[in-house]
Structures are given as structure tokens and as C-alpha cells.
Amino acid sequence: MNTLGILFRLTTFGESHGVALGSIIDGCPAGVPLTRDQIQAALDRRRPGQSSITTARAEPDQVEILSGVFEDKTLGTPIAAIVRNTNQRSGDYDKLKTVDRPGHADAVWRERYKHRDHRGGGRTSGRETLCRVIGGAVAEAFLARDLPRVSTVAWVSQVGDLVAAVPEPGITRAQVDAHATRCADPVVREEMSKRILAAKEAGDSLGGSIDIRVEGLPVGLGEPIFGKLKALIAQALGSVGAVTGVVWGPPDLLARIEQPGSVFHSQKEMYGGIQGGLANGEPMQLRAFFKPPATLAEHAKGGRHDPCIMPRAVPVLEAMVSMVIADLVLQMNAFHHTA
Amino acid sequence: MNTLGILFRLTTFGESHGVALGSIIDGCPAGVPLTRDQIQAALDRRRPGQSSITTARAEPDQVEILSGVFEDKTLGTPIAAIVRNTNQRSGDYDKLKTVDRPGHADAVWRERYKHRDHRGGGRTSGRETLCRVIGGAVAEAFLARDLPRVSTVAWVSQVGDLVAAVPEPGITRAQVDAHATRCADPVVREEMSKRILAAKEAGDSLGGSIDIRVEGLPVGLGEPIFGKLKALIAQALGSVGAVTGVVWGPPDLLARIEQPGSVFHSQKEMYGGIQGGLANGEPMQLRAFFKPPATLAEHAKGGRHDPCIMPRAVPVLEAMVSMVIADLVLQMNAFHHTA
């Protein structure tokens, strides 16, 4: 299904080499200040071609709002926003018509749908994530109005075998964005840049991890059982193609999981801000692991390829988390409103 | 929300010290052979008091089917099954009326719901997982009829700092169940037992990991974008209280994530049976990390406590995975049926 959420709902559409991609956000309350520029700015953070370490594909990715916003405020009606594909060099892909790309899901999709869109991966393309960034921008506009203390910041914490130091709690998106790697460690990120460039030249790729920190969540956010904050976060992050693992807790959680309970539970931060599935008022901490992207040698050599997608995935993961929070805030409102 | 799934849907209810817990399974096709004994056998695998390394609480957990089954076949109507709480020693818990248990979500839930059921955790109790085992038993009965080649087997792969060897591919549930630890490594599991017993005596607890292997999935299983096989698995496993991380891929995936793409993607098993979010026909491999359970010293000393919940969590995770598969099989049927 192409819809995420129960009350704050994102539906995405569009193939990577079709006419356009887009998002419908249904459930954003009325009266939330929202401009096209806010959404465009969010897309610009994900856009390829931002630096030498990302793909050379130029995708201007200009967003057009079709509905749901009037005089820079949301109407409470569905917000539709689209990005036209201007760079449809499907000639590049014609050779793929009969060839499955190794490491891609081409063969699996053909088996499933019989009729596959060979033009660049269709819906499996990472390009689909721009739709999520649109949704995240709307979610963050809503949270900025109703829960201004909530902040979600993600950064690259590992590239290949290079592991960054854990940043100080108050880290901001601006600080993360200041470096092309979106790593916050001033020493390690220089080395990361070099490794990514080397992989790019070699037609190779690198994986690693992204850490996410959310501050200011209301205590009790989350629904019990299947709608636990951590379950919905897991689905949201697990729905991003390259993510191959999710951990809820501090950056070194997996190392400390071998501690006995008497030690483990004496460290309040081990809960990663979640207890019983609900936010406990402490910062929520998450880590997502990424496979190195699959590459197609001749394709990679043309430069139309991200040797390491994590810098560009940072705003995507932030968007996913923000949408889960927005949805759970609406659910909490529903049940806890008192007239 | 207390419901999981779109077509194969489990709804659970019941507080750990209320009258009963139960499950409604809506969406199991008609005509599937299913007996009360099958469900009871599944519950018996999760039941406490199975061995010296689990809690001494005796919970007979006898299931009663209220609807949806007639003459040992499903009717296509909702299957309701309940387990009465016979061991409601709420006196044990009266002292908790004004005390929040450290490491538990008591304070968070009270903040959220104001009115908390102090009798043993209410819905946050691990006892709720018996409802999932009921759902899993129904899902597996359905899969046994329609996709008999599907098999889901989980085992304990780590306890504290003890790491088990990866078992041979053909491992069965019977082999796993043959040892109280549900670890398949004949050497390491003996040491695991000792550690768990020591933790039990010390009123302490241990975490670790469970590995899951699913064979026989149809190629293409899973829905694109937010309904990806791995996204739904992540939600399902992430909805289990003690799970603190989920990885899709072979047991050593996190160690090998630092490999460059050229190496990583040359190993077909690195996909863990999932590509583009869909099953690729190879065995699906998963790992779930567990926190050591939070304990309450005096409570633990009474023995009413699991020092290591993973042996009993094995059938719970299998149930969660089986329900996700059943739901996705029904969805695939819907869209790929040809008249």
C-alpha cells in the first residue's frame, strides 16, 4: 500500500521516469502556516547534485502545490503536491529493457507484476523518497504550530568502517547540513568525504548508519500494542529501501545489550526515550543501518549514481519520523481531548 | 491501536490481571483445518513455568474458542479465542498501587491514561503476547493449507555476551524446542542455561538476540512502499515490548555492513531474502535484539519473574512473522488473482 498513517496520512505516487511524482497529505489540521518555499527547502536538502560526493544527476525537483493550501495556510483539506520529472533521459534506460540490474529488485518485481516499468526502477527507485520529504515538511509545519518544542535531527554516524563520535545533545540541522557528508564529527567527516569520493571514482559504494535524535515529545505519545511509538517508527524507517536495520536506544545500545539488567536499567538513557512503547519525556534516540547501494558499473561511471546515499537519506529519515509523530499526536488528541 | 494487519487482522484485548485475555482473528479464509489443540499447543510453547530457567509462575493458559470454527474447520467468520486469568493473585500487586516499578512504563502510562490498572502492568505486560501466539497459530494453519512450503523457525542467538554459532539451514522448531534455552548451539546453550539460572538467583536479568529464518516464501511477496515485507516485519517485531532492534539480513550483517558495495552485493545472502521490499525467493533472515527485562527486586526474589525472556519470546516472534506473511499472502491474492 502506498499510504502511511491513520490520521495524518501520506499517500505517494509516481514512477521515477514517469510524468511526475507526488504526495497527498490527508489529515493535516486547518490553519497551519505552510508555504511552497517551506516544502521546496525540504526537497532541496534531499536533492541530488548538492555536492561532489553525491550523484551528478541534476534534478531541479521543483514542487507545485495543487490543493489544500490557500493564502499560505492549510485548509484542512488534502494537500497535493507534485514534482515533475524533467530529466527523463529514458534513453539511458532503454538498454535495461531486457536486462535486470544486479543487486536491484528488477527480477522480483517482474515476477510479481509481470509488466515492469523498465525506465529506472519505477516505484523502487530512491527517487520515490522525495514524496516522503514533502510529507515530512507538512508534518513539521503542523508540529511547529502545535508542539513547537519537538525537534528531530538526524546525522550520518558511520560510513563504511568509519565511525563518528556521538555529537552533543543540542546539535541542529544547520550544523549537520554544514558538511556535505551530514556527519557531525569534524574530524571523521573529512575522512568520510575522501572515502566516498574514492568509491565514486571506483564505481563502488558505501553503507553505514544514521542516528536520529528527537527532543520535546509529549510524555505518553504512542499507542499501545501494535501502534507503539517504536513499532510505527520501525515500519516508517523499514519502508526506506536501503535501510537494513533499526535500533531504538542510544548509539552504543547494541554493544551494551550484553550487560545484565541490573546494570542496563540503571542507565536511564538506555530506553532511548521510549518505555512501554510510549514516549517517556526523555530524548528519543534511533539508529538506522544502511546497505551500500547496489550499482551498475557502466551506469556508475556516468556519474548518475550515489556512491553513498546516507547524506541524502538524512532528511528522508527525519521526514519519516516527523510523520509518525504527527500521526500519533493527532491520535493522542482524539482520545485525550476534554471538552 | 490493538489491531494488526489489513486483511488477516489480529485484534487483542485483556489486561494481565483482568478476567481474560483474548484474540479476534478476522480474515482467515473459510475451510482451513483448525483445532483447539493446535492453538493450545502453540500457547504451551510460550507458557511460563516450562523449565527451571523461566518464571515459576504457573499459568495454565487454557484457550477456549468462542467463534469462527465449526467441526474443526474455519468458517470464514471472525475467530475469537480467550484465555482466562486463573492466577489473579492481585494481592501480590496491591503494594504497587502507589509505587511505580523502576524500568517499567508505569509512570508513562499513568501520565497518558490518568487512570492506570496497577494490577501487574495491564496491557503493557508481556502476558499480552499470548494473544499474538493465538493469532500466529491461526496464520500458520492458513499457511499450512495454502502455502505448505513456508516454514518459520526462530531461535535464541545471543544471551548476555554469549553468542551462539549459526545453525544449519534445515533447523526445525522441534530441534530448537529440545533445549530450555531455545538456542540451537549444543555447546553454548549449556553455558547460557547456567548464566540464566545465576541471573535468576541474583534477581538479575539478561538480554540478547533471537534469529528468525523463513523458507518457502513466494517470490514477490510484500507490497511496495509502506507495505514492504521488511517494513511490516519491523512493525510487527517492534511491537513486542522487549525488542529494541531489528535487522533484516544474515546473522553477521551488521559486521559486514562496512564492506564496500562491490563486496557486499557479491554475496547474494546479504539481502536476507528481501529485495525492493519484496521476497526474492531466498530464505528470509531476521534478527531481533532484546533488552534484559526490567525487574523489581522483591518481586524477582519470589520467582515470579523471567530472568531472560528470549526462550519464551521465540514462539511470539514466530507468530508475529507468520501473521505478517498471512496478511501479505491475502493481499497478493487480491491483486494477482486471475479469473
Added chain:
Amino acid sequence: MNTLGILFRLTTFGESHGVALGSIIDGCPAGVPLTRDQIQAALDRRRPGQSSITTARAEPDQVEILSGVFEDKTLGTPIAAIVRNTNQRSGDYDKLKTVDRPGHADAVWRERYKHRDHRGGGRTSGRETLCRVIGGAVAEAFLARDLPRVSTVAWVSQVGDLVAAVPEPGITRAQVDAHATRCADPVVREEMSKRILAAKEAGDSLGGSIDIRVEGLPVGLGEPIFGKLKALIAQALGSVGAVTGVVWGPPDLLARIEQPGSVFHSQKEMYGGIQGGLANGEPMQLRAFFKPPATLAEHAKGGRHDPCIMPRAVPVLEAMVSMVIADLVLQMNAFHHTA
């Protein structure tokens, strides 16, 4: 699907001659005063055998609450309540094993599910509506706390060709319940009683209509487009087996629909309390038409049969309307809460 609602959700289960029927209500906020007696009282209004004009079947229909209520307040967890079938005279029905009852859906269900529960209609039985009455009792307990000005009252407005006068606006459930017909017209109802008794003796049956009036709805209740108040009411009432038509508007709406717009719209009550799909603050008025029940002659002669189900359907329709309102109130809370 056996679930109704998005936030206030009723799931029903149980076959008419199985072990038990029951309801799960998920989404009732915590802290709502609710007792078993409240639910039992609602069931007693629907119960057969209340008077000479209904079926002679004695179904004590005693409800047991299994979860979700503690110390007479809702916990915010799913409320499960069941009614055991004590009157399982399935011998009565054995003769039906190979015979489809004329006018019933037996043949249709057998075609659909292959394997049919011949013991009295399974899920198609009117007995399933007791599950809805349970859900309605919970919805009304919630509304009584949060929107005490909301009142929903239904009454029988037509039996066969006997049409009752429209009652005064302030009519109460107690006034309706005072007569076995649940018709509020003191003259016509006496004739209705006679006709129903005559039909009972003749093994015949009668249809007609029920009117519903809801006061005190908050202005704006309802969701746009597919979640319009009138659309959800239509689904809820249309899901009751014997209902064969639904009209939103005053009792004589269909007669006045031939008026030109200039006349029609000069009468504010013509909107029936709904404009643009949302409640407009005026009383909501509805009418549901009922087919005469299908009967099986020899069965009817045994008296185990309702010659006119409308008197007993009154509390069922009230329950359906109350659940729709509760669901929409929660949705309105979600989007219109301001911190």
C-alpha cells in the same frame, strides 16, 4: 469485514448457534464511567421474548465483560464483552442441514464460503445485532461524559400500511419503550399490535420503517467527502440486515422532494440536520425502511420467530447511530484540539 469505525471501533464475532457472541470496542477513551449493568440494560431492550408480539425464544443474553473496565471505569484499553449462547437447540436446525431457507441468504453464503454453518444462519442471523447494542452502550457512555447534550431516540413509524403520526420533538426512549410496538403514536400503535399478533398467528411477517432523531450534535460534526456524517450513517444503518432503505431528512422528506428548490430550501428542517455532510446544529433526522422478515412456515409456527422485527430493531439502530457519532467526535477532537 467485521469492524466498524476508524477511531471508535467495534469488532463483532460469534455465530448464532456457536459458543458465544461478542464485541471488542477499541478506542473508547479512558476514565469513562461504565458498568456491566449499563450494557445489560441496553441488551435487555433488544432481547427477544419481551412481549407477546416478539419471538417466544427466551434468550437471557447475559453479558460478561472480559477486559477494558476496572472499578467501573474504562481503562482506555479494548473493552471485550461476550454473551454465551445458552439456547443452542441446534437440533431445531439439523433439518436445515441440506435445506436452504427460502428468503434467507443460505444459498448465497454457501456459494461464497462453500462451508456453511447450518445452525441458524451463522453470522447472517439477526442475533449478531446484540454485538452492536453492546458497542452502542459503550458509545453512549462515552458521549454521556463528553457531550451530555447528545440524545438519540428512535421509534417505529410504520408497520405494514399503518403509518404513525410524527411525535413531538422532546420524545424520550422511556416513552417509546412504554409500548411493546415502540411506536409513539398512542392510537396507531394499538392497531399495530393487533396486526403484528395476527401476522404471528398466520406465520406471516410485516415490514415498515423506523425514525431516528438526534439532538445536541456539535456543529461541524462529520468528515468531508467519504466520511460525511450522512455517508457513515448510511453504511451503519445499511449494515443491518433487514434495512432496505435510508433517508436523511424529516419524516415526510420523500413526499416533499418533488417541491422546487425555492420552496424546499425555505424549510430549514429539510436538511435533516446535515449540510455539506456535516451536522448543522439542528436535530438530525433519519428514516430507515425495513423489509418484512423472511420466515420459514414450520419454524414460524413454533413461535421461534419475530413477525415484525422493528420493535426490537429500535435499540439496534440507536446503537449504530451512537457509534458513528462517537467515532466522528473522536476524529473531530483529533483535528481540532488546540494545545
Added chain:
Amino acid sequence: MNTLGILFRLTTFGESHGVALGSIIDGCPAGVPLTRDQIQAALDRRRPGQSSITTARAEPDQVEILSGVFEDKTLGTPIAAIVRNTNQRSGDYDKLKTVDRPGHADAVWRERYKHRDHRGGGRTSGRETLCRVIGGAVAEAFLARDLPRVSTVAWVSQVGDLVAAVPEPGITRAQVDAHATRCADPVVREEMSKRILAAKEAGDSLGGSIDIRVEGLPVGLGEPIFGKLKALIAQALGSVGAVTGVVWGPPDLLARIEQPGSVFHSQKEMYGGIQGGLANGEPMQLRAFFKPPATLAEHAKGGRHDPCIMPRAVPVLEAMVSMVIADLVLQMNAFHHTA
């Protein structure tokens, strides 16, 4: 909520005087033949300005497919299609900025959403129904491939106090469309035309009814309880703004409802093709009642107004019914597929 359906899902967006309106259809299987022309032809049937008896507004309503279709076949991915608003004469509406239109829901929406889009009704406009026609065109393309014997035909059966004769069973859309009234009675429709023209000149309006006949439904279509065929049809038709009543059964059902069961049930057609909530293999028959549209005198005089919306509502109702059928067909596939 702006989404209809469980598996075949339509999400609509767009305000009547915003940039564009559009539809996302998620759940149409892959490989269904579908062209832009098919969708455009469906829209042309709903378009204003088709004849002297409809509004003089010229809305070319050109559809653009953004995704989900490639080489004239569906991809199995979401189908997005939009119609830009070229006729945004919002100057016409500026005078409405502070005036609520009598008979419209303006006041109710402003109360609900505080911030109302005054430009022509926003989402409450009948213009939103073009999105449904797009969804219906996709549903019918799917049904044409998988269930080619299904046909859905609607016609105007009453205008004001003029009642048409019931047409012969084999009536086609072409026959209905042959007259501007979309009434199939060759005598009465001439009088209907005159009445509608007279109402147009007087700035007045007319209501009435539309009948719908569906042939070729598979026996057993529909889900039990809340997903009954008739319940979902009721929601779908009830979600159309001007519909004020829905009846399942033959055209004269309401007149014959006063018959005793012994007579009523001897006429097989009284079930209207639905028994126990499921299709019984006979033609499904429905009637929807329409209020006369609310008008604004000066607005009506400019001709930008439909004195009788029923002729244009015929394809809208057909679309709603086709989408419900498509959704239920997918659900039936899900549960009844056998490998």
C-alpha cells in the same frame, strides 16, 4: 477522510477554485488496459455545459495522467490523474467572502474549520465529483478485464413530480445518454426537459431520483456485517452531496414495503439482487433520491448553475457503484483464491 475503499482505494483532492483537482487510485491490479481517452470520455459525460438544461459554465476538464499507467496499461502502482481548474473566475466569488450562501454548508464549514476557502465552496462543491468519475473509469477498466459481464447503468427516474416508467432490463448507457435528461422514458423526458428549462429561467431548481441497475455480479460478492454490499453502496452513494436517500430494491420497493412477508418474499426481485448483504446473482437494483440543488438567485441568473443536477449525477453514481464493486471483487479474490 478523503479515501474510499480498502483494497481498491480512491483518494481525492482539490478545491473547486484551487489549482487542480485530482484522484489517486491505489490498488488497481497491474496490466489492466487503460488510456487517457477512457478517463476523458468518462469525464465528458459528467462535464457541465453539455446541453441547454445544464449549467452554462464551460469547464473543459482535461485530464492528465501523472503516474501508474505506461504504454496504455496499468503498472500496479498508484494511478494519479489531475484536472486543472482553467475557469478560476474567483472574482465571481469575491463577493461571497463575507456572505454565506443560503442552502449551502458555508456556515457549517466555517464553524468547523475556522478558515474557509470562500472561492466557491472548496471541497463541498459538486465539482469534487469529477474525481470520483476518474476513479470509476479505472474501476470499470479493471472490471472490464476481470469480470466483463458486469455492467452498471443508471438513469434519471424522477424530476420534480414527473415519474418515468421503468425501462426494459437491457437498457444501455448509450440509450440513457441519448437524451439530455438521461431519462430513459421517451415520453416523460420531454416534459422533464421543459420543466428543467423553466426552472433554469426562474433561477429555481428541481430534485428527484436516479435508478441504478447492475448486471453480472458474481454470486456472493460483498463482505459480511459492516462490509455488506448494500452497506458499502450506501456509504458510497450517501457520500454524494445532493443524495438524500438510498433504497436497495426494485423501483417500487417503498410502495410494496407495506406488503406482508408472505407476499413480499414471493417476489424474488424484491431483494434487489442482495441477500444477507451479498450479491445473489440477480440484477442489483438501487434508487438514490436527490434534493433540489440550493441556489443563489443572482448566481443562478448568470447561468453558472445547474437547475437539476441529476442528469450530470448519473455518471457519478455509476462511478461510485463501480468502485465499490471493484473493491469487493479484490476482497473476494483475497479470501477465495486457491493456489
